[in-house]
Each structure stands twice: as structure tokens, then as C-alpha cells.
Amino acid sequence: MNETAHGEKKQTVTRTIEAPAKDIFQILTLPARHQEFDGSGMVRADEKSQRLQQVGDTFVMNMHNERFGDYRMENHVVAYDENKLVGWKPASPGTEAAGWQWVYQLQSVDQDTTEVSLTYDWSQVTDADLLAQNIFPAVSGEQMDASLAGLQSLV
Template identity: 35%
Template sequence: MAGTTGEAVVAVSRRIGARAGEVFGILSDPGRHLDLDGSGMLRGCVRGGAVSGVGDVFVMRMHYERYGAYETNNHIVEYERDRRIGWETRPGRGHPDATAPVRAWGHRWIFDLLPDGAGATVVTETFDGSRMPEDRRTEVTEGRAWWQTQMAGTLERLAELCAAR
């Protein structure tokens, strides 16, 4: 596992013993995200089956100590089957930022998959906060170690899910 950071970007990589298509199948199904969550913030999928391309939206139930229970609306912004999937998270029902006009957070979760020999894939999870308003970007840069730990946990759970298949 390796971790890298930029000003408002945090990335963690891990080699997983599964083909890219298997890994992508899990990542592209929001119903499986609760099984992956290394942060403990996810509570389940409200709406959305497996995503099939840019423009799809899925809604997740979340809980964060500062906000309590809320939902996020996740817009697929990057999609290359078996190689890359990314979504931009926006505040949903119950979140204090979900009032009119909706203030987009601008951050993205991206998973890059790089085949690595027969039956293995290097998966890089990236939290890209470079599009966030400056006052929000501080949360990413100051909490970098926390983000890396949570992301490493997600990749560990992903590896376990793939091994169980």
C-alpha cells in the first residue's frame, strides 16, 4: 500500500488479488459501498443500482458527528469500464449545505484500476478536493493523515471482498 498527497488531493494505492473487472463490478455498485466503507460514515444506499456511465446519480445515507444523519447525492463524473470510476459528492437531504441555492462541495472520489499481472489489480483511491471552496479545502489538507487511514481501510475491505468471491 502506498499513499500520496497534494495540496487538496489524497491518494492511497493497494494491490488487490482480483481482475480489474471484478474490482470495478464492486465499485460501480453503490449497494456494495457500505461493505467497503473504511470511514464508518456510510449508512446505506438510498437510491441507485449499478452505475453505467457519466451522468448517473446515486444517493447514500451518511452520518458524520458534526452534521448527524444526512444524505449525499453522488454524480458520476468519470467512467471508464474496468479502469476508472469517479463521483462528485453533493449535499443531500438533511445536510446543512442542502439549502437553496445548493452549494456544491466540489470534491470527488476516484478509483483507478491498473491490471498487474494475471488476476491482480493495483487500485488507487483518490479524494480530490482541489475543486472545493478554499474554506473547505482546509479540512482536507489538515486532515490528510485521517483521510489516508480511512482510504487504506476501504482498500483493505475491497481486497477482502474480492478474495471472498
């Protein structure tokens, strides 16, 4: 795990997974599977979302955390490159994304091995009220690493 330096507004974790990139990508692009590898414990279930296929797709997740209880997030796909990259920006349903994003990058090491990086980036959050709540990062590097470990266990 390699987290960025304190004070930066993003953190990245990386793990080498013994599986082809296409197999990992298939799991990442199916929101119904996200709860199975979520290391934060916040993802509960998707709202019958379709497989992610391109930038502009959206999917809705039912979420829960101690601070806010049960809530829903509408995720807007902002990065997509088949078998290499997928990322999204969460938003409250019906609103613009608030500026943080999740990005998974897949780098094939060989035919059956992939280096997977997960980046949580909140550098574009500009809402003063949201920033004043001091909730970023809402997910720790350890929880992110647990997500990659969960992803590894599924392939």
C-alpha cells in the same frame, strides 16, 4: 499506502489486490455495496441506486458522522471507464457538487491481479464557508487504505 505531501489538496492510496479488475469494478459500480468496504465509517446505505454505467449517473447515500449526524449525499459520476476508472463528486441533494471527488483507478497487473488507487481530491472546493470549517481532508489516508482493504476482502 502513499499519501501526497502535506499542503496538497488531494491524497491517494494504492493497494495491489489479487482479483481481476472486472470483479473489483463490479463492486465499485454497485452503490449498494459501498457500505461494505467504507473505511471511514460514514457510509450507512444507498437509496436503492442502480449500477453505475456512465458519467452523469447519480446515486444517493445515507451518511453519518460525529460532526453532522445523519445526512444524505447525492453523488454525481464524473469519471467512468469500464473496468478501469470510476469517480464521483458528492453534493447535498438538489445542489451543485461542492468540489471534492473520489476516484478509483484500476490497473491490471496480470489476469488475476489489479493495482487499485483511490484518490480523494478537494482541490476544486471554492466555498469560503466550507473551507473555513477546516474539514478537509474529512477522511484520512488510513481510512482510505481501510476502504481498499475492505474492497480486497470482498473479492
